[in-house]
Structures are given as structure tokens and as C-alpha cells.
Amino acid sequence: MIFGTKSNYMLKYQKAKAKLVEYDIPQKDYPKFPLDSNELSYPVIYIISRYAESIIEDDTPGQEEFAPYIVKASQYFDAAVGAKDRTPYDADFLLSGSAAYFLSNDFGSSKVLCATLFERAKDISTMGVSQIILRNLLGYLLLDRAFPMVSDTSGGEKLCRALSFYYISGDGLPKIQQSMREYREAIYRSNDSMEIYYVDILLAVITIALSKASWELLPQYSKLEPKEWAEYLKSSKAPKMLWPAQQLIGEKDVLNGANAIVQLPTGVGKTKSIELIIRSSFTSNRTTTAIIVAPLRALCNEIASDLAAAFGESVLINQFSDILENDFFVDVTQKSTLLICTPEKLNYIIHHQVEFLDGIGLYIFDESHMFDDENRGTAYELLISEIRKHINVKKQIVLLSAVLSNAEQIRQWLFNENGVLASDPSIKTTPKSIGFASQTRDIHYYSEDSEQEDFYVPRSIEIVSLKKLGKERKKRYFPELTDAKDIAIYYANKLCRNGGAAIFANQARSVQTIIRRIIELDSRGYDLSGIRKCSNTLEMNRIAKLVADHYGYEHPYAKACLMGVAPHYSSLPNGVRLAVEYSFRKKDLHLVICTSTLAQGVNIPIKYLFMTSFMLNQNSMKVRNFQNLMGRTARSGMYTEGSVIVTDPKLFDNKSDRIKGGFYKWEDCVKMFDSHAAEPCKSSILWLVQNIKINYKLHIEGAYIANYIINNYSQPNCFKSCFEGLLQTYEEKTHIPLNENSAVTLNFALAVRQHVVEAIENHLCFVLSNDENADAQIVASETCKGTFAYFIANDAEKELLIKIFNAIAQKVKTVNREEIKRYSETMLGINDSLVIETWLAENHFVEQSLTDSEILEMLLSFFMDTHPIRKSKEYFQMICRMWLNGDSFVDMKKETGVQISDIEDICNKLISYEFSFFIGNIIDVIDAADDEGIAILISKLLLLQRKLKYGVCSETAISICEKVFNDRLLANSIAGQIRVESIDTNHIIEALKTCKNSILKFLSVYPTYFSARINWLCR
Known part of the structure; x- marks a missing residue:
């Protein structure tokens, strides 16, 4: 040997x-x-x-x-x-x-x-x-x-x-x-x-x-003549050869139109594979219109940018906004059109115009492991099920994911024998070395065998004393060897010179905790030159300027950027996130403090990932979510190896302790790195018939919940009554009330199931609205049998699922057929739609000639009455007005006294998402009759909806957010330079070209991303 x-x-x-x-x-x-x-x-x-x-x-x-x-x-x-x-x-x-x-x-x-x-x-x-x-x-x-x-x-x-x-x-x-x-x-x-x-x-x-x-291979795989590929292959954009991932999709006939589940690890050439699938489809004339569906707006942006660079002017690329509004007109006769949107947007489109699907010949779903997502899984599964009904031999659907451990099961459900699984375990992502910090100051590395250490790096931590501040007497040291965050900061400072580094925090507030610690270390005289030296000072000053515009110069984020450190998480202003990702790709920035948002498809070149926790909020992270996060390290073509370093020393040091549980925590941690341990992708619809685990002793039988829904769904407040009944039953049996934490867990589990049922209800309204003669019970049964949930359920669960769908159908049958279409368009359950209808009637909202400010005030009150606002409710209206006025977070804090972290959540979640969505629901409930007054009202509501989505004060600024870059402060400022308030998205680029020089001068103090984007669009 x-x-x-x-x-x-x-x-x-x-x-x-x-x-x-x-x-x-x-x-x-x-x-x-x-x-x-x-x-x-x-x-x-x-x-x-x-x-x-x-x-x-x-x-x-x-x-x-x-x-x-x-x-x-x-x-x-x-x-x-x-x-x-x-x-x-x-x-x-x-x-x-x-x-x-x-x-x-x-x-x-x-x-x-x-x-x-x-x-x-x-x-x-x-x-x-x-x-x-x-x-x-x-x-x-x-x-x-x-x-x-x-x-x-x-x-x-x-x-x-x-x-x-x-x-x-x-x-x-x-x-x-x-x-x-x-x-x-x-x-x-x-x-x-x-x-x-x-x-x-x-x-x-x-x-x-x-x-x-x-x-050799592209003509062979696509069954096309070499001359049909010649123009492309002679261009500089064509690959000289196909990488293993692209060969796999070719060998599986995906380039010749086969439906497919493509399961490949992160960083093996997925973007180029998507491009080749689209090129093959267009070149063979199987279709002239393809659509890519990705779960995040940021990922849609990245895909659109990559494919625009790949296809140039030969393909029309239309990225829909993710606002739920009627902006999706597509001329499907246009040759070679590529559409890009989120699943929610596609769902909205087909609920308003189901014939839209007739013009699509190729569907590509990226990051397609969302069937059991608690917020989006049901609608996603029903969307895929609906599209499957429109697939014929001339159409193709491709689902891609790096973390589908049960990809073959999903293939069988989705395609039966009319599709393939493209997966090959020999195609591996760039290897990762797994390191564990220890209080001995060593770091221990493992690879394939968790029982066998590969090697260790001795004495890799040097502890230093820190300068005292003010009247402090106690000596302070860094790093504290029991603090996972300290150890992560220490190694990041030491190693980021070798490549990009990310410190993982389990939630957004922990991002700020780590950043505050870095700032404190700087104030105590600790040498952070490792971070500073490998960042581009000028570019980091520009990022700091943008962050300061949003948060103020005294905010930790602005100070951190000046030191070469940047935050990255979902609620961060979109423009800041774009600038951070761009500068990281350009190697102007080498350290981000991030949450799990990084796992959701964002491609930035990380060499080191420092794990300070394996918890997401109060729940342990899923193995497949962690592996998706880990897959962001060591991007292929940039590094030959990545390092994932677990900085909590207790995991390694206590790994043999069975008495206090260290052994079991070590086993759970090691499992996170095992690709074979990844949970299968299940169905959120199936939760309706499965047990609710309250704690390790107590669980609620799934059959009990299912039967309660079946017998009581037509009653008002079905799930609230179920919750109260369960509390009462528990107290009668045990003679003590259910403790607060367990009650919260139960209430949340029932709320999730209510969300699932309402999504099913809305989907049944949609299906019935497109067939006036359909029998609701038959539609419900057929819809249920077409779900992934039904496919993977056992016989008892299948029977319960059918009954639940039928119980929902019974309620839908009580709705007038003329109203069903309108309800389906709201994307809500019937009860919520009825609440809106009642409010509109009682307040004579449609009949009045309301000003823009009157509309806003009425809708604000209505929204607050129907939606839980848990943070700073008394300031919600003021924050909303300031958001629409284009004010920054720091200005909102000065005016209200509310903490910026709370303002950030209120603006990005409640206002930009929920309130904007709510106004879309109202628009859909209003009967769009041929009435000039109603048409004017709807146009005002549509404009308000878009302003709320982006936090800007003019249509021109909206168009900049949708077509140029989504940063509300910069969009408002540039709109002010253009000096025309109502430029739509079709004309915004021409307007920018007329002011290009002055806009570039204005942007010169801001991150390079924005100037680069203007130059590219106005070329």
C-alpha cells in the first residue's frame, strides 16, 4: 500500500x-x-x-x-x-x-x-x-x-x-x-x-x-448540434470545460429538459449550472421564458446580477419586486426572458393571474428545502404542488438545494418516474477543518472521525492584561478563556489576515454584544491591528459613513466599521448589507459578525467561521441549517480549505463528562458536522397531525389536535379555544396550572398550526375560484393527496389530513362563489379577509374622498387594532410616519427615545413587511369595480404600500430601490437630485443617466458598491 x-x-x-x-x-x-x-x-x-x-x-x-x-x-x-x-x-x-x-x-x-x-x-x-x-x-x-x-x-x-x-x-x-x-x-x-x-x-x-x-460535452448533453453552441463557446463568458457538478446535471439529462432535484454541496459551481440549464432551454427553443425562484430578496439580487453578467443583452432579465402588488405583467412573446422572484411573489402572481404559468417553460427553485419552514413551508409546498399540475412534457422544473438528505423521497413525490435526482456523493465542497478551542489555550482539529483527533495547535492563545478604565481597580484580561465570544474575537484578529472571517452569533442582539466587546477592547488598548491592517481603510470609512447615516456616528456599528468590522443580519438596512457583502467579496473587509442569515444563500468568501453558539434563539440549530452555514466557508476557487472553529471551550474540555452532560453535548455538537446526520426535509402541513412536544416529559397527541380542528374549525377562535381547553384539561389532571414556559411553547405550536390551516384555506379558495363548477370536497381531497405531507404520512395520518382538508373545505363552501376569488387574492384566511371587509364597510372607507394623510391615519389605527405590537406601541405611529418621511433610525431615536434595536425591528418587520402586506390585503379585498373614485383610491394605496415597503417618500425613490439599489436614505437623496417625484421603474435608468456625474459625485463618500452599480446600469 x-x-x-x-x-x-x-x-x-x-x-x-x-x-x-x-x-x-x-x-x-x-x-x-x-x-x-x-x-x-x-x-x-x-x-x-x-x-x-x-x-x-x-x-x-x-x-x-x-x-x-x-x-x-x-x-x-x-x-x-x-x-x-x-x-x-x-x-x-x-x-x-x-x-x-x-x-x-x-x-x-x-x-x-x-x-x-x-x-x-x-x-x-x-x-x-x-x-x-x-x-x-x-x-x-x-x-x-x-x-x-x-x-x-x-x-x-x-x-x-x-x-x-x-x-x-x-x-x-x-x-x-x-x-x-x-x-x-x-x-x-x-x-x-x-x-x-x-x-x-x-x-x-x-x-x-x-x-x-x-x-464536446454541451452539445452531447443538450442533444443539440455543436454549431448551435458555437457562438457562446467562442465567447469569453463560456467555460473551457465543465466542472463535476455541471457534468452531473448533463449526465442526468437536465440540459435536455429532464425534471430534476439537484442536490449538490455549496460551492461546486451551482450558478454556472443554473446558467447552462437556462441556456440549454433557450437554445433548444423548448421555451422563451424561464423563472428562478429564490427565498430571499438578497439572493434574488445576487442571482440577477450574476446572470445579467453571463447573458448580457441576449436575455431580458426581469427581477420582480417582492411587494405583493400587480407589477408582474410579462410579454411572454419576448424572446429569451428570465424572471426572478421570491416564492411569495410567485404565489401572489398566480393567485391573481393563474394563466401566468402557461407562459413559463422552465422553473428553477433555488434553496428549495423550505417545505418545513414554520413561516413559509405550507405556502411553498402548495405552490410547488400547484406548479406540478401545470408541468407537461414541454415544461421543466428543477429544484436545487445543498441540504436535502431525503432528495430521492421528494423526487418520487414531485415527479414519480418523470424526473431525476442529480446527486453524487463524490462531488464534495472545499474541505473544512474543524477546530475546538480549549481552556488549555490549544486548539484541537478533527476531520472525518470525531473519535480521532488529527492534530492540535499548542498555546495558540496569549492572554494579556487590559488597561483599566476610569476608577476601575480590578485587573482585566483578554481573552477570558471561558468566554466563547472573547476566544472568537481573539482568533479572528489573529487569523483574518489569511482570509475572510465571520463570527457567528445566534441572534441580532448578540451581534451588537460582540461588536461592543471589540470596541471596548480597543478602548482598553488591546492590539486589534490584525483586523485593521487587512481592511481597506478608505472603503471602511465609506461603509462607516453609510452606517452612521442610518444609526448615528456614536452607534457601535459605525465605530466598528472604522476598525474594520461590520455586522451582517436580516434586519440590517438593505443598503448596508449590500455594501458589506460587496466589500467582503472585494477583500476590502475581512471580518463580519453575523447571524444565520449568512446560511441562506449569500455568497461571500469566508475562510474562517467562528461558532460561538449552536443555538437559534432558544432552540438548537438544525443540523442541515448549520451545514448550510458551514458551506459558506471556503468558497471554491478562492480557498483550498476552510476552518470552522468552535470557540466555546466547555464543549471540548467536558466531552468525557457523562455526569454533568458534557459527553452528550459533545455528541450533539459533533453530529452537526456529519452530513449523514442532517434531518430530512419534512412538511409543515404534516405538523397538523403530529405530536406537539412541550418538554421532555409532556407532549400533546397529534391525533387530538387534528380531531379538534376537524370538529371545531367552523367555530370562531378554534385554536384559541383549543389552547384554553388544553390548559384546563392539564390543570384538572395534575391539579396545578401549566407553567408559563410550557404554556408559551404550546401557544406558539398552536399558532403555527393555525398559520398552516389558514394557508391551506386560502389555497383552496384559489383553486375553487378558477373552476366555478368544482366540488369543494373533491378539490380538498385531491389537493391534500397532491401534497408532500400526504406522500410521506402513514395511513392514520393520511386519513386525518384528508379530514382536515375537508373540514376547511366545509368552511370555504359557506363563502359566496363571487367572493372566493377576492379572498384568494388576499393571501389570507377567510376570517381575516372578513375582518377587512367589515372594517371597510363600517368606516365607509371606499366611499370617502380621503387625503393621503387621512388614509394613512385610518390604516394605522386599523393595523394596530388587528396586529400585536409588542415593542414601543405608543410610538409606533410616530415611527411609521418618520419611516415614510425618510428619517434615519438615529433621528427616530432622538424623537421617541426608543432603542435603535427596537426601531430597527419595528421598521424592517412590522412596517416594511407586515403593514405593507396588510395594505396589499386591503387592496385585494376592495372590489376593483369600474369606478373612477375606487381607481384613484387603489392607486393611492398602492403608492403607500410601496413607500412603506422601502421607507421612502416618493415614487422616484421607490423606483431607485427596485431597479438600482435598495437603500432608503440614498434613494431619497438621489431622488432629490433628480428633482422629479414620480418617475416609474421603466424610466428610472434614463433619468439616472441625465444626472450620472452629479450622482456619482454624491456617492463618492459612500461604499463603492453604489457607484459601481450606477456605472454598470448607466453604461
Whole structure:
């Protein structure tokens, strides 16, 4: 065996030495390694040589023999460069490592080492011809660098010309094969051992590259003639070859129109895969209109930006706003149209215009593991179920996710035998090393086996005393070895010079806690130059300026930005989040303090993820959510390895303690890193018939809840009565009331189920509204049987689900058929729609000629009467008016005295989302009769809805938020410069072009993202 136990230990030691350098550990503190890892150089050179030879000679047994070791060879060369103990050989290690990664199909890591080679080894005068050609070819294939010719007498120039001609035209494979044979024979005759070593690697790389060439595979996979791909493949935007993920979707016939569940890890080329699926669909004329559905507006923005760069002017890209309004007119006769929106927006569209689906030929759902999301899962599942009914042999639907452990089960439900599962466990994301901090100041690394430590980094923490402030007497030290946040800050400061770092906090208020601690450390004289030095001071000043506009210069976020640290979470103003992500991608910023929002598809290049907690609020994080978060580290093509470091030392130090539970916490923690332990994606609809777990002793039978719904759903306040009845029953049985925490848990579980039922009710209204002759009970049964919940339920659960759907249908049947359509459009349950109808009638809202301010005041009162406002209710109306006026958070705080964190929640959740959504409901309830007065009222409501969504004071500012960038303060300021209040989204870009220079001057003090966006749109 080439790589036995001894070799594996030597590889671990080599990686350990690289880690010691990474952590800047003094050599005197290095552990005594029992083996010299440098001796592994000869075996790995033999491995790569023999593997290359077997590829050239098409020796299958030889490839099978050496393939298991080629990954280890690449990791060795990579670690040898990182160890910095043989720097004269770095160029050879980088080139050999890049080639070894390439031959193991890890093109992302190959790209990283190749880029490093070009950066560090610019002098090629000492390189042989084969080395130079190999370097240039890898640069051409992976970095889109020019492929220069070489001048030699051995046939290298002839080979280069043959390769260049092929990649330009798609022709000339026989000439390449001939040139390869002749060149190899010439090099072997030279008897130069280094040239012989590199010529075999070069020809193996060429062989692999040609076998995966886009010229060869795209026509083959799409069943189209090469000439139909030629224009694209000759362009600079086309990939020279397909990466494993793209080959997989090709092999599974997805490029030829197959319906598919695509389950691939994060960072393996998903964006390019989506592009190729769309290109194949358009090129084959299967459709002229495709839609991409992604769960977050930010992700929609990113997808739209990436695909706009990929397709240029050849495809019309229309990103719908996520406001629930009628802005979705699409001319489906327009050639090659790509639509992008959230699932809520698509649901809204089809509830208003179901025929919209007839024009769509390709559906792509990104991050499609939302079936059991407590807020969105039911509507998402019913949306997918509805679209499935519109899929025929001419249409295609593709669901993508990195964390669908039961992808085959979802495929069977969604497609039966008319779809495929594209998944391959051999396609792996960039590897992550998992480190655990300890109070011993060491950090312990594990990889595949949680029982077997790979290596440790000794004495990696240096504790220092801090300056006292004011009249303090007590000595203070940093880091405190029991504080997970302190340890995370310490390592981030030490390591972020090597790449982007993120400290994970379980909730937004913890983000501010960590940032305040960083500011305090600075005030106490702690050296944070590790963070400062690797950030772009000018760009961070610009971000600080934007943050200060929103929060004030005295806010911790503004101060942190000046130090090179930025926050990232869902309620952060959208413009700030965009600027932070952009500067992180540009490497102007190296440290973010983030929440789980980062796991939801945002692509920023993180090398280090510091986990301070595995809790989300009071609940343990799901394994698949954590793995999605972990997948954000080590983006392919940017890093060859990522590090996830658990900074709570109690987890490691107490891992053997069974008495106090440390052992079990360690087991739970380790499970988070095991991809096989990820929970299957279930259905939120199925919760209706499943047990409610109150605590480890108490649970409520699912059948009891289901039967209560079946028997009482038509009664007012069904779920409230159920809650009160359960409390009473518990007290009668135990003679004590249910404790407060358990009551809250029960009430929340019932509220979730009420939300599920109301979503089903609205969907049944939608289905019935499109078929006047349909029988409600039949529709309910068929709808239920079409759900994923029914598919995965057992027989008893299926029976209960059918009865629940029928009970809901019984209620829907009581509604006048003419009203059902209107109720379905509100996206609400019938009761909530009736509340709106009653209010409209009692307040004569439609009949009055109301001013804009009168409309706002009436709707504010109505909203506050019907929605729980738990924070600063007495200031809600004032905050709402200031939000509409374009005032900043800091101005709102000055006026109301409410904490900015509360204002942030009120504005971004209650006002921007719930109040805006509520006005959309009111618009849908109002009968849009052919009446001029009603039309004027609806136009006013629509404008108010959009102003509430974005927090701006004019239609022009709205258009900037929707089509340019969504930052309310900048949008209001730019709208003021344009000096026209009512420019719609169709004309905003032209308006910007007329003021481009003055706008760019205004934006020069703000983050670069905004100027770059203006320049790109106004090009």
C-alpha cells in the first residue's frame, strides 16, 4: 500500500505544520513530531507521476490503483507550501499541487494554487518548457489568462498551437493527439528527469481537460448540434470545460429538459449550472421564458446580477419586486426572458393571474428545502404542488438545494418516474477543518472521525492584561478563556489576515454584544491591528459613513466599521448589507459578525467561521441549517480549505463528562458536522397531525389536535379555544396550572398550526375560484393527496389530513362563489379577509374622498387594532410616519427615545413587511369595480404600500430601490437630485443617466458598491 498508516500520519504532520504557521506559533512551541513529513515528498511525486502515466496510456487498472491517493498528494503539496519550511521549492509544490487537484477533479482548489503560483513565481527563466506549458495551460483553463505560445524545438509550440485552435474553434482534436505523442517522445529522448515528470502531468491534464471540454460535452448533453453552441463557446463568458457538478446535471439529462432535484454541496459551481440549464432551454427553443425562484430578496439580487453578467443583452432579465402588488405583467412573446422572484411573489402572481404559468417553460427553485419552514413551508409546498399540475412534457422544473438528505423521497413525490435526482456523493465542497478551542489555550482539529483527533495547535492563545478604565481597580484580561465570544474575537484578529472571517452569533442582539466587546477592547488598548491592517481603510470609512447615516456616528456599528468590522443580519438596512457583502467579496473587509442569515444563500468568501453558539434563539440549530452555514466557508476557487472553529471551550474540555452532560453535548455538537446526520426535509402541513412536544416529559397527541380542528374549525377562535381547553384539561389532571414556559411553547405550536390551516384555506379558495363548477370536497381531497405531507404520512395520518382538508373545505363552501376569488387574492384566511371587509364597510372607507394623510391615519389605527405590537406601541405611529418621511433610525431615536434595536425591528418587520402586506390585503379585498373614485383610491394605496415597503417618500425613490439599489436614505437623496417625484421603474435608468456625474459625485463618500452599480446600469 502506497499510503499506509505511516504516510497518513506524515500527511497529518505536514498539515499540522501548515496550521502552526497559519496561527503564527513560534517554532520553539512546535510539538515534537515523531516522523519527518518532508520524507513524504518522494511517495507523492511517484503517485502523481504514475497516475498521470495511467491517464495518458488509458490504463484503467493503473488509474484505479492510484486514484485514491491523488487527493492526498494534492493536499500534501498544498500543506508543504503552507508550512514555509522549503520555500525554494514553492513553485514546484504549487504547480504539482495545482495539477494534482486538477487530476482529482477538484478544479476549485487547483485554481487557488494556480493563482498563487502566478502571483509568487513570476520568474519562469528556471522552468523547463513542459513546466511553462503546464503553468500556462492551467492559467488558461482556470483563470481565463492568455495562453501564450512557447518557442522550442521539441514540439511544445506545435502542441500549444493545436490546443489554442481547438479552444477557439472546437476543431482539431486529432492534431492535438498527434502533437501530444510527438512531444512526449521528444521529451523522453532528452532524458531530463524534471521535464519527463512534468510532461506526463501536462499530457494527463490535457487529456482530462479535453474529456470535460465544453465543446464536446454541451452539445452531447443538450442533444443539440455543436454549431448551435458555437457562438457562446467562442465567447469569453463560456467555460473551457465543465466542472463535476455541471457534468452531473448533463449526465442526468437536465440540459435536455429532464425534471430534476439537484442536490449538490455549496460551492461546486451551482450558478454556472443554473446558467447552462437556462441556456440549454433557450437554445433548444423548448421555451422563451424561464423563472428562478429564490427565498430571499438578497439572493434574488445576487442571482440577477450574476446572470445579467453571463447573458448580457441576449436575455431580458426581469427581477420582480417582492411587494405583493400587480407589477408582474410579462410579454411572454419576448424572446429569451428570465424572471426572478421570491416564492411569495410567485404565489401572489398566480393567485391573481393563474394563466401566468402557461407562459413559463422552465422553473428553477433555488434553496428549495423550505417545505418545513414554520413561516413559509405550507405556502411553498402548495405552490410547488400547484406548479406540478401545470408541468407537461414541454415544461421543466428543477429544484436545487445543498441540504436535502431525503432528495430521492421528494423526487418520487414531485415527479414519480418523470424526473431525476442529480446527486453524487463524490462531488464534495472545499474541505473544512474543524477546530475546538480549549481552556488549555490549544486548539484541537478533527476531520472525518470525531473519535480521532488529527492534530492540535499548542498555546495558540496569549492572554494579556487590559488597561483599566476610569476608577476601575480590578485587573482585566483578554481573552477570558471561558468566554466563547472573547476566544472568537481573539482568533479572528489573529487569523483574518489569511482570509475572510465571520463570527457567528445566534441572534441580532448578540451581534451588537460582540461588536461592543471589540470596541471596548480597543478602548482598553488591546492590539486589534490584525483586523485593521487587512481592511481597506478608505472603503471602511465609506461603509462607516453609510452606517452612521442610518444609526448615528456614536452607534457601535459605525465605530466598528472604522476598525474594520461590520455586522451582517436580516434586519440590517438593505443598503448596508449590500455594501458589506460587496466589500467582503472585494477583500476590502475581512471580518463580519453575523447571524444565520449568512446560511441562506449569500455568497461571500469566508475562510474562517467562528461558532460561538449552536443555538437559534432558544432552540438548537438544525443540523442541515448549520451545514448550510458551514458551506459558506471556503468558497471554491478562492480557498483550498476552510476552518470552522468552535470557540466555546466547555464543549471540548467536558466531552468525557457523562455526569454533568458534557459527553452528550459533545455528541450533539459533533453530529452537526456529519452530513449523514442532517434531518430530512419534512412538511409543515404534516405538523397538523403530529405530536406537539412541550418538554421532555409532556407532549400533546397529534391525533387530538387534528380531531379538534376537524370538529371545531367552523367555530370562531378554534385554536384559541383549543389552547384554553388544553390548559384546563392539564390543570384538572395534575391539579396545578401549566407553567408559563410550557404554556408559551404550546401557544406558539398552536399558532403555527393555525398559520398552516389558514394557508391551506386560502389555497383552496384559489383553486375553487378558477373552476366555478368544482366540488369543494373533491378539490380538498385531491389537493391534500397532491401534497408532500400526504406522500410521506402513514395511513392514520393520511386519513386525518384528508379530514382536515375537508373540514376547511366545509368552511370555504359557506363563502359566496363571487367572493372566493377576492379572498384568494388576499393571501389570507377567510376570517381575516372578513375582518377587512367589515372594517371597510363600517368606516365607509371606499366611499370617502380621503387625503393621503387621512388614509394613512385610518390604516394605522386599523393595523394596530388587528396586529400585536409588542415593542414601543405608543410610538409606533410616530415611527411609521418618520419611516415614510425618510428619517434615519438615529433621528427616530432622538424623537421617541426608543432603542435603535427596537426601531430597527419595528421598521424592517412590522412596517416594511407586515403593514405593507396588510395594505396589499386591503387592496385585494376592495372590489376593483369600474369606478373612477375606487381607481384613484387603489392607486393611492398602492403608492403607500410601496413607500412603506422601502421607507421612502416618493415614487422616484421607490423606483431607485427596485431597479438600482435598495437603500432608503440614498434613494431619497438621489431622488432629490433628480428633482422629479414620480418617475416609474421603466424610466428610472434614463433619468439616472441625465444626472450620472452629479450622482456619482454624491456617492463618492459612500461604499463603492453604489457607484459601481450606477456605472454598470448607466453604461
